[in-house]
Amino acid sequence: MLSKGVELMETLLKLLDSWNGPYAGHSERTSRYAVDIGTELELPLDERSDLYIGGLLHDIGKLSVPEYILNKPSSLDPEEFELIKQHPAKGYDLASRFPEFGEGVLNIILHHHERFDGTGYPCGLKGQEIPQSARIIAVADSFDAMISERVYRKQPHDRKYAANQLIEGRGTQFDPVIVDIFLELLTNLEPPCNTNYSQSCKGGMNDV
Numbered sequence: 001m002l003s004k005g006v007e008l009m010e011t012l013l014k015l016l017d018s019w020n021g022p023y024a025g026h027s028e029r030t031s032r033y034a035v036d037i038g039t040e041l042e043l044p045l046d047e048r049s050d051l052y053i054g055g056l057l058h059d060i061g062k063l064s065v066p067e068y069i070l071n072k073p074s075s076l077d078p079e080e081f082e083l084i085k086q087h088p089a090k091g092y093d094l095a096s097r098f099p100e101f102g103e104g105v106l107n108i109i110l111h112h113h114e115r116f117d118g119t120g121y122p123c124g125l126k127g128q129e130i131p132q133s134a135r136i137i138a139v140a141d142s143f144d145a146m147i148s149e150r151v152y153r154k155q156p157h158d159r160k161y162a163a164n165q166l167i168e169g170r171g172t173q174f175d176p177v178i179v180d181i182f183l184e185l186l187t188n189l190e191p192p193c194n195t196n197y198s199q200s201c202k203g204g205m206n207d208v
């Protein structure tokens with residue numbers, strides 16, 4: 001039997017997906033990318049489990065953001081962006097009420113928008129100060145966001161564009177080691193996945 005916390009989070013994730021038509025499935029794909037990176041790094045099972053659960057829950061705080069802002073087709077104004085920026089802390093507050101979500105999962109929820117150069121949010125952590133799990137999710141999250149449809153961008157970017165953006169953000173937005181590992185994983189997938197990963201490889205890297 002699932003714990004109360006996991007059951008509640010699954011329900012909340014379904015709600016979040018229903019708010020975000022084009023966004024649906026993003027959390028699960030982020031989880032799968034992250035676990036594949038964790039496997040490549042030979043992380044222990046409990047840390048890979050945190051990556052999976054944390055990947056699913058990383059944006060749970062967006063339930064506190066008004067739906068019209070999440071689905072706004074045009075640019076956000078500064079006030080709206082400030083509200084969006086609260087979602088890691090709000091998600092952390094929500095998840096921390098459940099003892100089944102330990103520090104590893106909570107770190108992912110709170111820190112997945114930190115940037116490697118220290119200019120991210122909510123804490124402005126820099127480099128290795130950012131928990132490794134959150135650095136992994138940042139790469140997986142950004143890649144999937146780029147190759148997925150968005151309300152403000154009907155045509156998803158292709159994988160090559162997304163990979164180039166990760167390279168551009170190497171050492172500034174992203175941990176360079178994790179970018180390199182992820183790009184290597186993508187290269188290995190090139191033959192069966194020469195279009196959009198999210199469409200052609202829904203099961204995740206290990207399922208191809």
Ligand SMILES: [Fe+2]
Pocket residue numbers: 058059087112113
């Ligand atoms: Fe987020």
